[in-house]
Amino acid sequence: MEWMLQVIDEIDDAIGALRLCSVGLAAEFGLVVAGCFGIGAICAAVAIGAEVSLICSAVIMLSLAATLKIQAIRRRVEPPLL
DSSP states (O other): OHHHHHHHHHHHHHHHHHHHHHHHHHHHHHHHHHHHHHHHHHHHHHHTTTTHHHHHHHHHHHHHHHHHHHHHHHHSSSSOOO
């Protein structure tokens, strides 16, 4: 009886891991899509002749988001201190 519970627990763990992986993957794709839309919006603003201050603000926000994402990736990759 105990081995049946252990098998069910392992299956539940596998399903949970797959679910978390899919959520993380969807978030990464969402960041790429949002970045592409941001770059497209900046290019469109330049093309139609929007105010320079608005274009600069958009560029600063996009670069800040990219910097924060890069720092989050670096924190995840570094080994823990002993």
